[in-house]
Amino acid sequence: MNVTLLEQAKQLKETLVDFVYEAEGELAVALEKYAAENSNKERYDIKQQNLIIDTFITEGRVGEQTPLELFLENEPNLTQSDRALVNHWKRSFTGLFEIIQTIPNGLELMNWLSAKHYNVYPNARISEAEMARWQPGEILLTRIAPIGDRDWMIFSDCIPKGKLSQPKLAVAIGEFKKKHKESLYSDAPELLEQAWESVARYHQEFVDFFGSDRITLSGSELNTKLAELQSKMSQKILASAGIDPSKSLKEVMQESGANEEAIAEAAAELGTDAEAVTEAMNSQEKLAMVTPKVELPPEIKTAEQVTAFSHPKWGQMFIPTYTKFQAMLEAEDPQSQENCAFLVRKYLEEPQINFFIWQQLKEQYPTQLEKVLQTVLERRDFNLDRDLEATLKKFNKLPETELPETASVPRHLHDLFEEAVVQVSKSKSKGKKRQKTAKGFK
Template sequence: MTQVTEKAIALKQKLIDFVYDAEGELAVALETYAAQQSKRSNYGIKQQNLTIDTFITEGKVGTQTPLAIFLAQTDLSESDRNLLQNWQKNLTGLFEIHQIQENYFDLMNWLTAKQYRVYTHSQLPTKEMKRWQPGEIILTRIAPINEQEWFFFSDFITKGRLSKPKLAVAIGEFKSNYPDFLYGDAPELLEQAWESVAEYHQEFVDFFKSDRLILPGRELNQKISELQQQMSKKRLAAAGIDDSQSFQSIIASTGTDEAEITEAATELGADAETVAKVLRSKDKLSMVTPKVELPPEIKQAEQVTVFSHPRWGQMFLPSYTKFTELLQSGNFQEQPNFQPIVRKYLEEPQINFYVWQQLKEEFPRQLEKLLQIFLQRPNFKLETDLEPTLLEYDKSSTPQLPEIASVPLHLQTLFEEAVAQVQKSKSKTKKKKNARGFK
């Protein structure tokens, strides 16, 4: 396998050299891709290497990937060509090291719980790899050698052994920095996640009788909670489960052994001890649904405008009314909050492309004038210039998977355990402070 791996990495080096030596459209595409990626994460040398390796199969020059261009312009043997074509299945992931052998690692992609045997090669920093231990987390990109075996296609970023709260944060960062690879090796999970967003949107519209509403923050928080409770009951009923039953009574009625439940749950990624605690619990069964936690500034806002969309999800905007009032005032520059609020709308992720499209449809003339003044571009045209301007502020016209999307069971279990650990830690800290107060 060592010879096969070294041959694969030699081919990859030819491909890298081809990309670096290219001029014209390919060079421009690489520069653009690298600039976009640098906005999302720290741009050290390891990140730069990962970006280049990702560009090979994910970047676009017109309608073609750099890999496709290389295959079309290079004389290769049939076996080499087949190997390179398989690299379209390349995968960037956040992996946990399960087992370490002399020339390979058994890794698990934390985003999907899928496992891989990944071979090393001579171009990797072996000193750093020799320090690795089972349980450590690494960010890297892997590529197939064949249907069962893979090799490290890129440099790696070692995250170390992470507590559950830190692992949950790392997964959140991965989602922000690599949204296109969230479920890169499990398209069925991605499809289910998008379906759940559409379902949530429909439940939202049925509950509120509209896809847009304005409510005080406290009332909105209460209504969202009611909506989620209603959704949970519907899912229980659809599954034929009585939500008044405890976990134990359901097990008894089905005749299923607790050991069987534990084994099935742990195979899906849950911790055996956690499963055992759930099984012993007298609490009533509740289905896991995407829980919306409104931040304090939304809960406390006097007025919140909410948009709902089957792809963009829900957007909660406490300043939307103020922004529309600014648009309708006509004398933008005389308003004391003109500069800050426009900058906020351009820079904040929550105010996404969809929100700007609603503003464009409702206030086209006013919005064009406002942006001409703010951007100091008197020739700015809404129809032709808005989309590229929004892209400069990292507001793509393609929606990313919203927070309300369903997640695999093992991730939901991790997030819940992470929150529990953080709360437990805070509770201990609070008790210590109270204890010191009585001394």
């Protein structure tokens, strides 16, 4: 590690933060707006505040520029080396890191979202005492930035999560994906690209199977059909890999001459865990591997009617009240329909009724929808073309798509989630056994 470069980076980072905090005009307004939009109302302490500020420095927008670019423009005394460092910081990112080991004056971290490893060193605001408390195996939420070809600096405060069990780590990753969407696979764009490709691929399979990108079925029938679709997708993947799904794994291995490790790796890529592979190789059971399963929630499975939408970017959406909303809008006087206001407000407030769903309603029922919103929102001047997008934004329904839950995930994350489910199931089973034992002694 270049100690001189690290000290330079520490001082430069402090100068950069002071520049942003002391700024006036557009930069100050942009910072305030960014902080308000990204603050966590449930728990908002100084470490989280600093993480938001440091994210704004590299990812925020002031007109067409980032704060980093403004800093370079407005600080003429920066050396060429300073400017090179600041430009490197455009690659900074927020991650959920596991401490792998301590290294001289720093830590080796692994970003759990991408499984990539980094040698990182503290910034000026992290004391030796704080760093000494962190131990291998602990999870840190923080932001890091490059300071050379191989080394990185902790760019913000660290929010320690402690040592987490696999179920708790899976939950933490889920929270990260929800609260730090912009940082998902930010150090591994190839993973992000593959994830988006899987969404488009699943959409096409959906359309080919159902004959449309929108269908309405009972919840139970939809659940059955989706299972058939996923089985069909698995068969296609196996066939494209030259594997006959009608044969046992042992038969496939004997015919192809593939070794156990190669088959296990292929099976794992299809969503089958190592334990299942071992069982299959020791039996004559037919090869049965499935793509990551879409689990419908209970309220969808038991619904009388569910309208399922599919889109190459938005993924799949399952709405159990869509036909009711349509019937309301198709009525001669929608506003007089029972539960009209309740339904409209529900569609505005519930996260699963996203921007895409509202656009479908707008295209199909423009006049009726505008009149209903005028009444429910108490805005007689409400214009659907002019005001709908701004209104939806107030309810956190944005036109930008987010990576759907059906997207593929890296192998290490898939394995973690699978193991977390197994552990939770075992824990519940033990709990039930203890309860039964206790009753027996009464």
